Amino acid sequence: MDLFRINQFAFALLLASSLVAAQSPRPATIDDLMGLKTVMDAQISPDGSTVAYVESVPNLEKDKHNSDVWLISSDGGDPIQLTNSPDMDQNPRWSPDGKTLAFMTVRDGPPQIYLINPRGGEASQLTKSETGVQSFAWSPDGSRILYLSQDALSEETKTAQEERGGVVVVDTEFQMNHLHSVAIEGGEVTDVTDGDYTVSSYQWSPDGTQVAFSSQPTARVPDGNRSDIFVISAEGGKASALVERPGADGSPSWSPNGKHIAFVSAHGEVNEVGSPTLGLVRVSNGKIRRLGPVYEESPGELHWSADSKSIYFSGTQGVSYRLFRVSLDDNSVTALSPEEEIFGSFSLSTEGDRAAIITTNPTMPPEVFISPFPQISMKRLTTTNPQLDELALGTMESVRWKSIDGMEIEGILLKPANYEAGKRYPLLTYVHGGPSGLFTLGFYPQLGTFSVAMQAAPYPIQAFAGRGFAMFMPNPRGSSGYGREFQRANIRDWGYGDFQDIQSGIDHLVAQGIADGDALGLMGWSYGGYMTSWAITQTDRFKAASIGAGLPNMYSMHGTTDIPDTLLAYYGDRPWNDHEVYDRSSAMRFAGNIVTPTLIQHGEKDERVQLSQAWEMYRALQSNEVPASFAIYPEQGHLIMVPKQQRDMQKRNYEWFSKWVLPEH
Numbered sequence: 093m094d095l096f097r098i099n100q101f102a103f104a105l106l107l108a109s110s111l112v113a114a115q116s117p118r119p120a121t122i123d124d125l126m127g128l129k130t131v132m133d134a135q136i137s138p139d140g141s142t143v144a145y146v147e148s149v150p151n152l153e154k155d156k157h158n159s160d161v162w163l164i165s166s167d168g169g170d171p172i173q174l175t176n177s178p179d180m181d182q183n184p185r186w187s188p189d190g191k192t193l194a195f196m197t198v199r200d201g202p203p204q205i206y207l208i209n210p211r212g213g214e215a216s217q218l219t220k221s222e223t224g225v226q227s228f229a230w231s232p233d234g235s236r237i238l239y240l241s242q243d244a245l246s247e248e249t250k251t252a253q254e255e256r257g258g259v260v261v262v263d264t265e266f267q268m269n270h271l272h273s274v275a276i277e278g279g280e281v282t283d284v285t286d287g288d289y290t291v292s293s294y295q296w297s298p299d300g301t302q303v304a305f306s307s308q309p310t311a312r313v314p315d316g317n318r319s320d321i322f323v324i325s326a327e328g329g330k331a332s333a334l335v336e337r338p339g340a341d342g343s344p345s346w347s348p349n350g351k352h353i354a355f356v357s358a359h360g361e362v363n364e365v366g367s368p369t370l371g372l373v374r375v376s377n378g379k380i381r382r383l384g385p386v387y388e389e390s391p392g393e394l395h396w397s398a399d400s401k402s403i404y405f406s407g408t409q410g411v412s413y414r415l416f417r418v419s420l421d422d423n424s425v426t427a428l429s430p431e432e433e434i435f436g437s438f439s440l441s442t443e444g445d446r447a448a449i450i451t452t453n454p455t456m457p458p459e460v461f462i463s464p465f466p467q468i469s470m471k472r473l474t475t476t477n478p479q480l481d482e483l484a485l486g487t488m489e490s491v492r493w494k495s496i497d498g499m500e501i502e503g504i505l506l507k508p509a510n511y512e513a514g515k516r517y518p519l520l521t522y523v524h525g526g527p528s529g530l531f532t533l534g535f536y537p538q539l540g541t542f543s544v545a546m547q548a549a550p551y552p553i554q555a556f557a558g559r560g561f562a563m564f565m566p567n568p569r570g571s572s573g574y575g576r577e578f579q580r581a582n583i584r585d586w587g588y589g590d591f592q593d594i595q596s597g598i599d600h601l602v603a604q605g606i607a608d609g610d611a612l613g614l615m616g617w618s619y620g621g622y623m624t625s626w627a628i629t630q631t632d633r634f635k636a637a638s639i640g641a642g643l644p645n646m647y648s649m650h651g652t653t654d655i656p657d658t659l660l661a662y663y664g665d666r667p668w669n670d671h672e673v674y675d676r677s678s679a680m681r682f683a684g685n686i687v688t689p690t691l692i693q694h695g696e697k698d699e700r701v702q703l704s705q706a707w708e709m710y711r712a713l714q715s716n717e718v719p720a721s722f723a724i725y726p727e728q729g730h731l732i733m734v735p736k737q738q739r740d741m742q743k744r745n746y747e748w749f750s751k752w753v754l755p756e757h
Contacts, residue, residue: 117484119509119558122742124483126150126735129476131458133183133437136448137190140441141166142210143448144174144184144193145460147476150735154178157735161195163210164473166446166462171474174208175215183227186210188234188442192276194218196225205237207276219274219281226269231326232300236273238284238326240291243268266290266310271303273326284328292319293343298350301326304334306342306355314657316340317362321355321373335373335380338362349400351375352420354383356391363661365583366576367528370394370403370418384418384425389572391416393437397466398444404428404466406435408573410502411490411533415449417466428466432490434534440465452534454488454506455480484509486557488533493600495569495593499581502574503566503597504531505606509558517562518753519607521598522551523616523623527570527590527662528579550617550640550693550732552742559750562607568593583662586646586677587626594623595631609633613753615745617641618701618730622679625709628690629682636752638691638745641701641730644679644709647671652702683712689719691748693741695728721748 127149134145143166148159161184164171175181175195180203183196193210196203199217202224208215219225221241228239245253249265269291271284284303285291294305303326308319319342321335335341339358346353357371358364359382367390370383383403392406402417415428415435429435436458437450447465452458460474486506495501508517524531536553553563567573568590570582582590601607613636616624621642628637643649647667650659660666667674675681690713694706706722713720723744725737732738 117482117509120483120485120552120554121558122552122555122739122746124479125552125555125742126152126739127479128457131460131474131476132450134439134448134450134460135184135186136166136439136441136446136462137186137210138188138442139190140443140446142190143460143462143473144186144210145448145450145474146182146184147173148180148182150738151178152735152739155734155736161193161208164460166448166473168471168473174210174212185228185230187230188232192234194228194230194237196228205239205274218276218279220279221272223267229294229296231273231296232298234276236275236282236326238271238273238294238296238303240269240271240294243270263310263312266312268311271305282328284326285324285331286328287331292316295344295346295353296326297323297346298348304344304346304353305331306344313654316342317358317657321353323375334375334378335371339364340368341371343394345394345396345403347396347400348398351400354394354396354403356394357382363657365528365580365661367572367579370405372420383420384416384423389575395438395440395444398442404438404440406438408530408532410573411504411531411567413532413534415468429468432533434532454533454535455485457535483554484558485554486563487511490533491597491600493597495589495596497589497592499569499589499593501566501568501593501597503564504533505601506536506553506557506563506565507606508560508562509554511562514605516605516608517560518611518613519562519564519598519601520551520553520556520613520615520749520753521564521566521594522553523566523568523594523614523620524571525616525618525620526572527568527582527586527619527622528572529619530567530571530573531565532573550738550741551615551638551745555742555746556749559746560754561613561749562601564597564601564607566594566597568597584664584673586622586662587630587679588677591623591626591630594627611635611753613637613749615640615749618643621701625679626677628688629679629685632685632687634688636690636749637688638693638748639706639709640693640741641695641698641706642692642709643701643705644683644712645705646674646678648708649701649705650674652704654699680708680712683709684716686713686716686718689748689752690721691744692720692722693732693744694722694724695730695732696724696726697728698730700730719752 129149151158159180161175162171179198181197185194205219206215222244223242226240273282289307290311291307306319306321308315319340322331324331339361341357343356344353355371356368358368373380389407395404413434417426434452449461450458451461461470463470486509488506491505492502602609612634614634615638617640621639624639625642625644650667710722
């Protein structure tokens with residue numbers, strides 16, 4: 093072969109290798125993850141021909157989330173962007189005749205309802221609520237929209253607040269939430285509810301003459317345990333109690349024949365650990381019964397069958413999020429969707445024979461699917477993030493092991509991108525919140541829920557996977573998804589059985605040859621932050637830790653949180669009556685043991701877990717001369733909601749664990 097041919101051959105090889113390299117997936121970065129669009133709130137048209145949904149994306153330049161309403165044919169094809177504003181357009185809802193879409197938007201002041209022709213054109217404003225609209229629902233005949241808004245402050249109250257210089261008197265001057273209806277033609281507003289209570293959820297009766305709603309005495313979070321269900325004329329007037337008893341009763345859903353209302357209920361239990369389940373009340377006589385005793389987990393959204401004989405609902409089951417049907421005839425519960433799959437927000441056509449469903453999996457953020465119903469046969473409609481094909485993502489699988497007392501525990505393992513069997517990897521353990529949360533086989537970090545935009549996950553696990561970490565996400569005792577007994581297994585036992593569940597899970601992955609036992613990290617938010625605080629006082633096995641909105645002092649936590657009754661449910665008494673049970677589960681009691689380099693992250697205005705909790709842990713770390721970093725996110729509560737701070741949160745975690753766990757690799 094002459095020199096010219098050799099050079100040609102070498103050039104061809106170089107070109108081919110360059111093309112392969114250019115096409116090879118690369119590790120995901122935080123910017124990749126923050127740039128993902130999130131699809132949510134799929135609403136099928138009454139005739140089943142079209143799906144409206146919301147597409148949201150963080151805008152780092154303006155430091156806010158932007159969302160718009162999109163449409164796509166149920167037969168497939170290219171989606172059409174229906175709204176285009178620089179702010180939040182969300183909650184699309186079809187009129188009963190399918191000719192109009194109502195949605196909520198923040199275009200000028202507080203959120204209002206706008207109307208738009210789904211075939212295109214300019215949106216028109218319907219409501220002018222002084223305090224804004226929180227949610228809404230079309231009347232069955234399409235002539236009115238019922239909406240929920242907060243009461244405006246009276247002039248007397250405004251004057252009083254000005255005179256005292258803005259002084260806030262706790263648990264007084266509550267601004268209640270009440271229902272109003274607005275006429276589509278003319279915009280006339282009718283006050284439906286009024287009084288010394290606050291409305292949380294509601295639904296029109298099938299004939300449009302009445303409204304069922306749940307209410308509680310005040311907007312305080314603990315008063316959710318005192319919610320009941322009432323019925324009132326759609327024109328307003330005096331409400332009649334339909335379900336009135338201790339504990340929480342809410343989310344009323346009227347059967348199409350008008351005879352029953354399904355609802356989510358604690359069934360008379362107050363401050364009890366355990367997920368609420370389905371209840372059914374007969375409208376004519378108020379007779380109540382529990383639905384679906386086999387299903388022990390809290391149901392998500394409810395939809396009735398067209399014949400009023402069944403109720404469809406979504407709910408967790410292990411690492412799955414499934415669709416179920418409960419029969420009113422025999423109380424049987426049937427799973428409609430497969431195990432180890434995630435079926436979230438769903439809506440039904442008027443005939444109930446077609447469903448729009450939001451689905452996700454470990455390598456696919458939420459997307460819109462269409463399916464016949466109730467026989468599920470999924471067809472994907474949207475591909476919102478095609479750039480994911482360029483990224484090397486870690487693979488996810490469920491894992492099971494036995495804890496030290498023999499209890500079977502389940503969790504999720506995310507293997508590193510380009511995982512090689514037989515090779516040990518540094519392992520980061522991510523503990524969920526709750527403690528009754530759980531991890532499912534979905535895409536992380538999730539930049540929203542199935543229906544509402546919210547916090548980006550603080551831990552960029554796919555970026556960690558691209559960095560060479562394995563990620564472990566356990567569901568220890570106390571998690572939902574595994575039945576009432578399992579969820580109650582950590583009562584008066586925080587930091588003990590649940591801690592051992594997590595530690596034994598790590599041991600299992602080390603024994604399997606997947607995890608490097610000398611390169612471990614631990615992280616978590618809220619209850620996950622509690623467990624991280626606790627773990628670093630009990631063991632020095634972790635090279636680094638990250639505490640997000642953590643609660644290391646259970647005694648002071650009870651006195652400062654907006655949900656003290658939740659701790660009462662778990663601990664059985666107030667801390668001054670049973671100091672020992674709070675003390676034995678408080679990380680601060682053992683803070684002198686900490687040697688683990690620790691990152692702390694906390695919202696400045698967190699009412700669920702006050703910032704003082706983070707300061708207690710940070711001072712302990714300083715006293716121990718342990719490497720520590722403390723980031724406070726201004727104006728943020730228990731969740732971090734603005735994009736720049738979300739990105740900072742993820743970046744700090746990525747850099748912290750890379751610094752302290754990876755040097756040996």
